[in-house]
Amino acid sequence: xxxxxxxxxxxxxxxxxxxxxxxxxxxxxxxxxxxxxxxxxxxxxxxxxxxxxxxxxxxxxxxxxxxxxxxxxxxxxxxxxxxxxxxxxxxxxxxxxxxxxxxxxxxxxxxxxxxxxxxxxxxxxxxxxxxxxxxxxxxxxxxxxxxxxxxxxxxxxxxxxxxxxxxxxxxxxxxxxxxxxxxxxxxxxxxxxxxxxxxxxxxxxxxxxxxxxxxxxxxxxxxxxxxxxxxxxxxxxxxxxxxxxxxxxxxxxxxxxxxxxxxxxxxxxxxxxxxxxxxxxxxxxxxxxxxxxx
Numbered sequence: 001x002x003x004x005x006x007x008x009x010x011x012x013x014x015x016x017x018x019x020x021x022x023x024x025x026x027x028x029x030x031x032x033x034x035x036x037x038x039x040x041x042x043x044x045x046x047x048x049x050x051x052x053x054x055x056x057x058x059x060x061x062x063x064x065x066x067x068x069x070x071x072x073x074x075x076x077x078x079x080x081x082x083x084x085x086x087x088x089x090x091x092x093x094x095x096x097x098x099x100x101x102x103x104x105x106x107x108x109x110x111x112x113x114x115x116x117x118x119x120x121x122x123x124x125x126x127x128x129x130x131x132x133x134x135x136x137x138x139x140x141x142x143x144x145x146x147x148x149x150x151x152x153x154x155x156x157x158x159x160x161x162x163x164x165x166x167x168x169x170x171x172x173x174x175x176x177x178x179x180x181x182x183x184x185x186x187x188x189x190x191x192x193x194x195x196x197x198x199x200x201x202x203x204x205x206x207x208x209x210x211x212x213x214x215x216x217x218x219x220x221x222x223x224x225x226x227x228x229x230x231x232x233x234x235x236x237x238x239x240x241x242x243x244x245x246x247x248x249x250x251x252x253x254x255x256x257x258x259x260x261x262x263x264x265x266x267x268x269x270x271x272x273x274x275x276x277x278x279x280x281x282x283x284x285x286x287x288x289x290x291x292x293x294x
Contacts, residue, residue, distance in 0.1 A: 073176070075176075075183060076176060076183055076206060078185075079132075079183040079184065079185045079186075080187075080204065080205060082133065082185035082186070083131050083132040083185060083186050083187040083205065083217065083218065084131075084187075084218065084219070084221065085218075085219060086105075086131040086132045086186075086218050086219060087102065087103040087104070087105050087118075087218055087219060088102070088103055088216055088217065088218035088219050088220060088221065088224060088249060088252035088253075089101065089102035089103070089129045089130065089131050089189050089216070089217050089218055089249075090102070090215070090228075090245045090248045090249050091129075091189040091191055091200045091212070091215055091216075091245070092200070092213075092214045092232065092236070092244060092245045093198045093200045093213045093214065093241075094236050094237055094238040094240070094241040095234075095235060095236065095237055096237060096269055096270075097193070097238035097241070097267050097268060097269030098192070098193070098199065098200050098238075098241075098268050098269075099238065099241050099242045099245050099265070099266070099267040100119070100128075100129045100191045100245075100266055100267070101242075101246055101248075101266075102118045102129040102130070102131070102189075102249075102263065102264050103218075103249060103252070103253065103258065103262060103263050104116045104118050104261075104264060105118075105134070106262060113261040113262065113278075116134075117134055117137065117138060118130070118134075118137075119264040120137075120141040120144075120145075121266075121275070122141070122144045122145055122148050123148040123152070123158050123159055123164075123192075124158055124272045124273065125192050125193045125194065125268055125273050126148065126158075126159070126161060126164065126190065126191070126192035126268065126273060127190075127191050127192070127266045127267075127273040127275070128141065128188055128189065128190045128191070129188070129189050129264065129266070130187065130188050130189070131186065131218030131219075132184070132185045132186025132205075133185040133186055136185055137186055140168070140172070140184060140186070140188070143171055144164060144168050147159070147164055147167045147168060151163065151164075158194075160194050160195075161190065161192035161194055161199040161201065162201075164190070164192075165190060165203065168203070168207070169203060169207030169209055170207060171207070172203075172205065172207035173207040176205075176206050176207075183205045183206065184205050185205065187202070187203065187205065187217045188202070188203040188204075189201070189202060189203075189215070190203060191266075191268050192268050192273070193268045193269055193270060193272070196270065198268065198269070199211065200213070200214075200215070202215050202217065213232065214228045216228060216248060216252070218252065219252050220252040221252075223251055223252065224248045224249075224251050224252050227248055228248055232244065242267060242276075243287070243288070245265070246265065246281070246284055246285065247288055249263060258285075259285070260279075260281040260282040260285055261278050265280075265281050
């Protein structure tokens, strides 16, 4: 009897030892799984953080009034890019006037060129051209005309260029600080004559403006501005400035080829702002072609 009970006890001890060993293996496997889980969780957490970062950047690029981590507002950068890739415009101040020139965007030769809206007369002595989105330019032109007309009615005199720019710039600035709107996708050249002197200003999509003597905006602006720096002088006359502006605009055109119906030319002097017709521009182009051939 004692031997049988001893055998049973030995057998129980052995089985308990075996069960204990098995339990140890299972616990070690669980530990390994928990370690692997921790590693995978780290990867998932890192991936989630990356997604959150990308989503945050996307939200910053979509929300107009939000600055990104670099201190920029993406929508304003996009608006400036829109203007920099559009048809070029050139402005030059002369001793006796100021000229502005811009290229017309004609998608087909079947389009009536005189219906393309690229230049606006704001008052008797102020004109404006743009590079960017035509529909935005129409809205800005309407606002600028209202500002000039209101000033004329209330004060019985033409609005100075700097006053127009300040009020117009304030209106453009509103569209960079409000939700559910976007900035205007354009840049402007505003030319005028006031107090026996010619004025030319450059304005961007946020309403900031600065006076310039000669400038090019839009496509290939760097090449055009370099050309202006080499050929512009303070003693230039209006007739020579018109030729220089058209020549500069040709540099930005495809293969330097442009016709009179593909551009708009206007100037302001003591007699007010006037837009030149195609028949008036064509002899200047013929003169430039002759110079190139010679």
